[in-house]
Amino acid sequence: MTVDIIHIRNMIVVFLLMALSVNTECAKETPKRCQIVHQNKYTDVPCVNLGGYRYAELPEAATVLQTSELPKDPRLMPEIGNGHIATVIQGDSMFMNGLYNGYNCTSHRARIASTCGVITECLTNCSSRIYKLDLARGIFIERYDGDGFYMEIRTYAHRVLNRLFVVEIEMSRQGNQNVTMGIKVNSGKPSTDIKYNTQLKHLNNGKILVGRTTEPEYPSIVGTIPVGIIYDDVPDNITIPNGISAMTVYFFTGISLQSSESITYYDKGMELMVNRTLLSTHVDAWMDVWNKGRIDVEGNDDLARTNYASLYYLLSSLPLQRDQHNWPFWGLAPCGLAHGDIGDYLGRKFWDQETWMFPSILLLHVDISKLIIDSRVRKLTLAQANAGFRGYKGALYPWETAFTGLEVDCPGSMGFSEFHLSSDISFAIRQFFYLTNDTDFILHEMAGETMLQIAEFWESYVYLNPTTNMYEFNNVTGPDEYNVGVNNSVYTNILAGMCLQSAQMAGKMMGKETPKVWQDIQDRLYIPYDKDTVYHPEFDGYKIGTSIKQADVILIGFPFMYKYESDEARRNDLNIYEKVVGNGPAMTWGMYAVNWLELGGNKNHADELFLRGTKNVQKPFYTWTENADGSGAVNFHTGMGGYLQSVIYGYGGFRINENSLNFNPQMLPGTSRWNITGLDYRGNSLDFSFQENEMFVTLTNRTSTVVKIYLYKDETTKILSSTSQTFPVQKAEITVE
Ligand SMILES: *[C@@H]1O[C@H](CO)[C@@H](O)[C@H](O)[C@H]1NC(C)=O
Ligand SMILES: *[C@@H]1O[C@H](CO)[C@@H](O)[C@H](O)[C@H]1NC(C)=O
Ligand SMILES: *[C@@H]1O[C@H](CO)[C@@H](O)[C@H](O)[C@H]1NC(C)=O
Ligand SMILES: *[C@@H]1O[C@H](CO)[C@@H](O)[C@H](O)[C@H]1NC(C)=O
Ligand SMILES: *[C@@H]1O[C@H](CO)[C@@H](O)[C@H](O)[C@H]1NC(C)=O
Ligand SMILES: *[C@@H]1O[C@H](CO)[C@@H](O)[C@H](O)[C@H]1NC(C)=O
Ligand SMILES: *[C@@H]1O[C@H](CO)[C@@H](O)[C@H](O)[C@H]1NC(C)=O
Ligand SMILES: *[C@@H]1O[C@H](CO)[C@@H](O)[C@H](O)[C@H]1NC(C)=O
Ligand SMILES: *[C@@H]1O[C@H](CO)[C@@H](O)[C@H](O)[C@H]1NC(C)=O
Ligand SMILES: *[C@@H]1O[C@H](CO)[C@@H](O)[C@H](O)[C@H]1NC(C)=O
Secondary structure (H helix, E strand, C coil): CHHHHHHHHHHHHHHHHHHHHCCCCCCCCCCCCEEEEECCEEEEECCCCCCCCCCCCCCHHHHEEEECCCCCCHHHCCEEECCCEEEECCCCEEEECCCEECCHHHCEECCEECCCCEEEEECCCEEEEEEEEECCCCEEEEEEEECCEEEEEEEEECCCCCCEEEEEEEEEECCCCCCEEEEEECCCCCCCCEEEEEEEECCCCCEEEEEEECCCCCCCCCCCCEEEEEECCCCCEEECCCCCCEEEEEEEEEEECCHHHHHHHHHHHHHHHHCCCHHHHHHHHHHHHHHHCEEEEECCHHHHHHHHHHHHHHHHCCCCCCCCCCCCCCCCCCCCCCCCCHHHHHHCECCHHHHHHHHHHHHHCHHHHHHHHHHHHCCHHHHHHHHHHCCCCCCCCCCCECCCCCCCCCCCCHHHHCCHHHHHHHHHHHHHHHHHCCHHHHHHCCHHHHHHHHHHHHHHHCEEECCCCEEECCCECCCCCCCCCECCCHHHHHHHHHHHHHHHHHHHHHCCCCCHHHHHHHHCECCCCECCCCECCCCCCCCCCCCCCCCCHHHHCCCCCCCCCCHHHHHHHHHHHHHHCCCCCCHHHHHHHHHHHHHCCCHHHHHHHHHHHHHHEECCCCEEECCCCCCCCECCHHHHHHHHHHHHHHHCCCEECCCCEEECCCCCCCCCEEEEEEEEECCEEEEEEECCCEEEEEEEECCCCCEEEEECCCCEEEECCCCCEEEECCCEEEEEC
């Protein structure tokens, strides 16, 4: 019965479409015929705009990464994704949000053998072949041109039908040339992570695989995870049949927990294919994302592309809203959703999420940023269990987590003393609250409780030194993983103090009394500080000149906004630690740049450091490697996160305060103008444009009664409106009423 209905429905569509096409230009002497093809079923459609590909208003120079040669190193291939599923173009693996396999410290993203990683070849006389990553529209395009014909392969992870990968191949000719493409799917070896126990065929001929991961992370907590996939087989080659001028052939892959859900999305994909809105709905959704938050620069295409690519990759690993099918967002891994191998941090979650990737998403896409924090808040009980196992109170977030939220780092690893992660999470929650005033999140969605529990952990870990009568935190590892198990890491101590303060705020809001000792600890917290040299030794006994792995102490200035003893102390910290940080991973240099930009007086040096960070960007697809020489993990989303912070918080000078948003713009190197569009503040949306001497501010969406700007140098306050207002460049503060 269902089969008949589908057929009848499709036939009606075909008739309608044929009726529509009668009066078009196609009806000349040699009538053109165009078709869409899925599962060998050919459907006539009007000969215009086969894919429904829509152009939009974003600068092509900044958003289309084009090349005639793929990178020699396949690690540098770009990815497509939508927060639920992701894959590397031409790669042999597909990954799904939250799908992990492996016991205890072997847990990693479960690999699904690819059914969409197509590798094509021109079997007729093509004269050129180009590849494009279209960042604005979220599509990877491969195109062949020949004498009077072309073939274009478009691959995307649908931004609306987010269980679906789509490969669509458009082939078009003017005459009767033979136009043939060879095609194969790079599915690699069979997956060892998933065992399929059923193979079925869908009514529409799609193949269905039903299985489960092979090994639960912690069987006492939860078992293996189900997976249900539907996909279209890809033929060896595709030829335009006789009498046809153009066609678009579709191949779908649907991935979900349940095959029924995958099939639903597959069927929805077919519906949109038939009415030819499949691509346009995807493109529109991406355009909507960009309209809500993006960065543009003028006069420096390379930087413009770096901005778009960094944001594109992060957004490709993020969902646009809470999942409709009770499968929440699991969080951001250092290499995003499209990677999960050993060299790529196994798809696990680290402090990279809160400290590096979250802050820029927070300002540009506040709704999405809430899902990031929610991925931690939801795991509060596991963090409490972890604290319990270790003999502490409250919540201690494990350094590496995958599926369950329990520690998956191997015993003996230094991760076991990187307690600062819990503070990074508490700080992220507080920044989110300051930006949004989302009291519900604090009161009713566990965020306040999370801050309280983290503070309780620190209370149970603190040590009151009887000699000095000061509070200390010993045997910890800060961000600098070259120096493990140290006493009184500046970073750790300062952040622990902030956690206690944030928890007091949360407690007050929640009407809960907080322990008095939380205040005592803040009042008598020992922070290593060398008064003679005027700098912060990274930990007890740190000797100037000792190598460090990455930005550590300097992070207290930014992102953590510690009130420095003096500008001199801050300058010394920057100078002393810059000398010993070696080559540092991607995100190090951006943070030095932000701190110098805020301190002032050395813009050239800040620019140098900022540009040094961009050396990790690898052409042609602006993927990021962990290290500048191309080594380390790829595609290094953590680096992109640090980079975007250096743009927004560094050159934009944005700071999220308890009741205001500050900014203090400077010019990005080599640019004549730069813009932030769709910055979110307390339910309002703001556009900024910065030039050497002028800054423009527009309130594009207002929910507050009044949005004001205070100009520090001019000492005046203005009301912002939907009309762009121009001010001389200076430090400014935005507040709402
Ligand atoms: C993981 O396995 C190690 C031993 O290899 C064990 O010490 C540890 O407790 C296990 N982790 C959990 C959370 O059970
Ligand atoms: C390709 O072009 C060559 C010479 O131009 C011609 O001999 C050959 O038949 C063409 N091949 C195809 C498959 O069209
Ligand atoms: C077109 O060329 C391909 C490759 O040479 C060949 O396999 C195929 O049979 C040809 N098709 C037609 C319709 O001539
Ligand atoms: C095209 O595919 C068909 C069916 O698999 C096969 O018989 C034929 O040899 C292929 N042609 C080329 C040129 O690969
Ligand atoms: C295309 O089909 C979908 C699903 O049936 C429907 O929601 C949408 O309105 C249709 N769009 C057009 C332009 O017909
Ligand atoms: C930046 O913003 C200004 C003012 O709104 C606008 O005129 C300009 O076109 C924008 N530049 C880019 C590259 O979007
Ligand atoms: C320091 O911490 C590590 C792991 O967190 C632990 O194995 C070690 O025993 C601790 N050392 C001391 C002296 O407490
Ligand atoms: C923040 O939210 C609370 C509760 O919703 C409200 O009472 C308060 O006025 C808000 N503050 C601002 C500055 O909007
Ligand atoms: C770290 O602190 C402990 C006391 O908690 C002390 O025994 C140890 O000697 C200290 N280590 C260093 C290197 O200062
Ligand atoms: C303006 O903000 C409101 C509330 O956040 C939102 O519902 C609406 O879609 C926004 N409008 C535009 C044009 O962005």
